[in-house]
Amino acid sequence: MANPIKRIGVLTGGGDCPGLNPVIRAIVRKSYSAGLEVIGIKNGWKGLIQRDTMTLDLQSVSGILPKGGTILGTSRTNPYKDPQSLASLKANLKDLQLDAVIAIGGEDTLGASLKLYKEGVRVVGIPKTIDNDLSETDYTFGFDTAVNTAMEAIDRLHTTAESHHRIMVVEVMGRHAGWIAVHAGIAGGADVILIPEIPIKVEEVCSILRKRHERGKTFSIVVVAEGAEFEKGQTLTQDQKVDEFGHVRLGGIGQALAELIEKKTGFETRVTVLGHIQRGGSPTAFDRVLGTRFGVKAVELVLNGEFGKMVSLKGNAIVPVPIESAVKQLKTVDRDLYDIAKIFFG
Ligand code: F6P
Numbered sequence: 001m002a003n004p005i006k007r008i009g010v011l012t013g014g015g016d017c018p019g020l021n022p023v024i025r026a027i028v029r030k031s032y033s034a035g036l037e038v039i040g041i042k043n044g045w046k047g048l049i050q051r052d053t054m055t056l057d058l059q060s061v062s063g064i065l066p067k068g069g070t071i072l073g074t075s076r077t078n079p080y081k082d083p084q085s086l087a088s089l090k091a092n093l094k095d096l097q098l099d100a101v102i103a104i105g106g107e108d109t110l111g112a113s114l115k116l117y118k119e120g121v122r123v124v125g126i127p128k129t130i131d132n133d134l135s136e137t138d139y140t141f142g143f144d145t146a147v148n149t150a151m152e153a154i155d156r157l158h159t160t161a162e163s164h165h166r167i168m169v170v171e172v173m174g175r176h177a178g179w180i181a182v183h184a185g186i187a188g189g190a191d192v193i194l195i196p197e198i199p200i201k202v203e204e205v206c207s208i209l210r211k212r213h214e215r216g217k218t219f220s221i222v223v224v225a226e227g228a229e230f231e232k233g234q235t236l237t238q239d240q241k242v243d244e245f246g247h248v249r250l251g252g253i254g255q256a257l258a259e260l261i262e263k264k265t266g267f268e269t270r271v272t273v274l275g276h277i278q279r280g281g282s283p284t285a286f287d288r289v290l291g292t293r294f295g296v297k298a299v300e301l302v303l304n305g306e307f308g309k310m311v312s313l314k315g316n317a318i319v320p321v322p323i324e325s326a327v328k329q330l331k332t333v334d335r336d337l338y339d340i341a342k343i344f345f346g
Helices: 020-033 045-049 083-095 107-118 143-164 179-188 202-214 253-265 275-279 285-304 323-328 335-342
Strands: 007-012 037-041 053-055 100-105 123-127 167-172 192-194 220-225 237-242 248-250 269-273 309-314 317-322
Touching (some): 100 107, 107 123, 143 220, 143 285, 202 220, 202 253, 285 309
Antiparallel strands (some): 037 053, 237 248
């Protein structure tokens, strides 16, 4: 029989998002009621490589439910970047007497979890990202808060766009998936929504905007996802640097698009890049509840010995899925949803 679980480690990796603290709180509360000790690993995998930990008891999670960010800190550290980091991580797992690890993260953190699991580490994953681009779960926590933040920004941009008879281009995050753009765009009543899944046809965008003006609307809102690309072109990036998982920093499509729209239509156009505002602040009720359910279920998986699994939302049920299937491919926007958004273009 496998060793009984007495002590677990918890870490948050990758970009932060609202809802991480409710998950940490749920893990600690459920663990304590089950008699497990919880150690907080600071700053993602980096904390396990550097043996940087903190106590996670009932006191330390008290009052954190409404707080954005993560009390554990985070980083984009890849434990597989070099053999030395991996060796330190494994040695620290042993020294800290961690019987299992709950890793809260997106495709990178969960990808590393999967590799570690295959090497014998007992890992359970929890899907986190504002991008909502992880397969095998209907939603990741953090997404709902980001969408609501972007929607509120679009609402605000509407009033100033209308006063000045301008086109407002709003660039939102989401990496190579257009989930935030489509949800925030539908919720905010955007006149055009552009996503990475469908190349941008500038002429078509301009024609939609012209038609809208012809029917008496002198302002428009265009929502563009940071990962969207022109039909002939490539994804725009802030610079050439890549992180430890090989990702570039996306950004710039909003500005490039606004310039083209203004040049081709003659309509005055402005750009707003929402950036990290979408990742900050207090989680919505939806994210608090989802995070809480994920945290509790993850501890149950640990107790049942269901390692190599990730908790996921399917319909209204929280179920375990193999981490392997969650990270296999990116979950992109489904066409049915985009078709609904298109009904409101122009
Ligand atoms: O994955 C979450 C995310 O916010 C993406 O939407 C965005 O492209 C990226 O992280 C930004 O990363 P960083 O915080 O490292 O600038």
